[in-house]
Amino acid sequence: MSGKEELGQSSPELFVLRDEEGPILYAPLGHLIARGNESAVEAALAYARDPSVYDAMEPEAQAVIRALGERGFFERHAYPRHERGFRPTQVTLFPTNNCNLRCSYCYAFGGEGGGNGEPITKMDLRCAQRAIDLVAQNAIERRDEGDGTHNFLVSIHGNGEPFCAFDLIREIVFYGQDIAEELGIPVVFNAASNGVLSEEQLDFVLANFNNVNISFDGLPEFQDANRPVAGGRGSFAAVDHTMRRLCEAGLNFGIRTTVTAGMVDAMPRIVEFVAAHYPTIEQLHFEPVWECGRCLTSSNTMPDSAVFVQRYLEALEVAQKKHMRLVFSGARQDMVVDTFCKVSSGSFTVTPTGDVTACYEVSYASDPRSERFFFGRFDAAQDRFVFDQNKLDALSELNVHNMRFCDDCFCRWHCAGDCAAKVLDGIDVSEHHGSVRCEISRALTLNQIQRKLSWKPKEEGSLTDAR
Ligand code: SF4
Ligand code: SF4
Ligand code: SF4
Structure with a gap:
């Protein structure tokens, strides 16, 4: 090509x-x-x-x-260069690794301690509060220096379902709001959820969160089969109810759909279904399943790359007629960057145990990849976070300038070497050799270019x- x-x-x-x-x-x-x-x-x-x-x-x-x-x-x-120096104005908190679902491809073995017998646990409130203090203070300083910062962000995510720790989320939100008021700088709250929420939780989300993303597998039969509740029942009815309530409230939200080989042919149909049922949806994110975590013990497999591209392009035709934005993470021709995500600039993500990781998918100390991605922790005795500058320096090197394999690729400033957790598993950045995702990223980026002509x-x- x-x-x-x-x-x-x-x-x-x-x-x-x-x-x-x-x-x-x-x-x-x-x-x-x-x-x-x-x-x-x-x-x-x-x-x-x-x-x-x-x-x-x-x-x-x-x-x-x-x-x-x-x-x-x-x-x-x-050439683009990511920001050096760790002064985050955004924190992502994982309140708990507990989960009310048992998704068949879950990378984190949600609700089952990462698959390594780790305990089900909840974040210490003080840890969350100090993380919020840190990003709020950085935001104030950066705003006053005139670098364009005008708020701080608190994102709720998880290696489980964050709303399984609803009492903690409430405390986190109230604290963030208090700090914002005290310091005189706005706070933005983002939440990623599996959508199996109670009425009370939904009321709280609608009243307090600015941006919401729901993981939903696109059609009732896929949702029920791939994303069952812990007892084995399907979860479609609950997630459908959540998304209808978000729509009734006029909230724009995103849906993330994990595509397995068994679902790939239905991608255009998924767009039709989502557009018909959830009219306020802002974007639909299709991501082929990556074979890791619980996926390795289930029958789910990654779709063939060429078939994924073909179905994605068909789905795109449907989405454009419905005025819906369709996304695949590796195809982003509008962005010129040297890193795929914030992993290289020390994304500040705090796990339920108070460890700081640069990567959402590496959240347990027992994961061998934590050696690379963990770069700090909450020190309860000192009541503050401590960071390892050597780790931050090493993370900073995970960028496309150091990936010779990508030199020849016209996507190198867009895809920027792809997700480090996937393509650098157990290897040095200089040994990066792409993955089956390259074919998808290149084909869909080329399509974005063609559409612009x-x-x-x-x-x-x-x-x-x-x-
Ligand atoms: S909802 Fe998320 S954390 Fe829970 S099992 Fe599913 S993918 Fe894993
Ligand atoms: S390295 Fe990959 S999995 Fe980790 S945060 Fe970045 S995009 Fe997500
Ligand atoms: S070679 Fe692959 S990983 Fe590297 S920029 Fe191109 S598509 Fe991305």
Whole structure:
């Protein structure tokens, strides 16, 4: 699909992609795309390598160079660099590893102690309070320094269902609101939930949370089969009730659907169902299941990448008619970044035991990956968090600049090497060698590029371009 022509920072960075219509010239750092014929693209690459060749070019090629130059294709751009220095204004709290569901593919063995016999536990309120103090104080300082910060964020997530610790969540929210008032800076509350909530919990969510994401497998039969409650019953009725209440309240929310091989063909149908039943939905996030955790002990398998792409594109057609945003995490052509997630800048995520992890999926000290991702803890005796700067420095190196495998990939500043927990399991960042997800990321990013181009008929030597 993509013949690569990348010219490094000393020259403009250009890639050549190919599809059934011919070559596409792509400058990711400048957000520039142009469709041309082979000779136009060849001229552009030759000029980008060595501008002195211009005088010897045919007039038609010179016209192409001038047209591309006017659009900025030959400008050099600095590579993106993630923020260094750990001064978070957002914390993600995992109140508990308990869970009311037993999803067949759960990466965290929710409700079963991570699969390693870890106890079911709940976060100490003081730990949550000190985490909130820390991000609120950073937000005040950064706001006063004028870096654009204007609030602090408290996200509730879990290696279980956070609302299984509802009493604690209430305390966390009330404390966050008090601190915001005391310091004079707004707080934003985000929640990710499996959606099996009581009326009281729903009332609380609607009254206090700004953003809500519900994990839902798209159709009643998949939800009941893959995401049963702890006793084995299906959970669709409960999650459907939650999402209807969010809709009645006019709340925009997101749905995350984990796609297994057995569900992949139904992706377009899932979009139809979700659009018909939950009209206030903001986005639907499809993610192929990753074979880890409880997935390894169930019959769930990852869908074939080519089939996932095909069904995703069909689902996208449906979603666009319904004005619904569809998302896959590795395809994000609008973003120019050097890291896939905040793992490299020390995402501040606190587990129920008070450990600080940079990665949502690595939340137990017994997980061998914790050696890499755990970089601090709540010290109850000192009543404060302590961080390991060496660990933070090492995490900072998990970026696409250090992933030679990605050098040739036109997605490298968008996908940025993908999820470190998945692709760097047990290996050094220099040994990154991609995964089956690369095929999906590249195909769907190419599709995003194609959609941005205007589809005018081409003439010899001409270019059609888009941002
Ligand atoms: S709801 Fe979340 S934590 Fe609980 S079993 Fe399902 S995937 Fe795991
Ligand atoms: S490394 Fe992967 S699993 Fe961990 S937080 Fe980032 S995206 Fe999530
Ligand atoms: S992980 Fe794969 S798709 Fe992502 S930037 Fe690297 S090579 Fe490209």
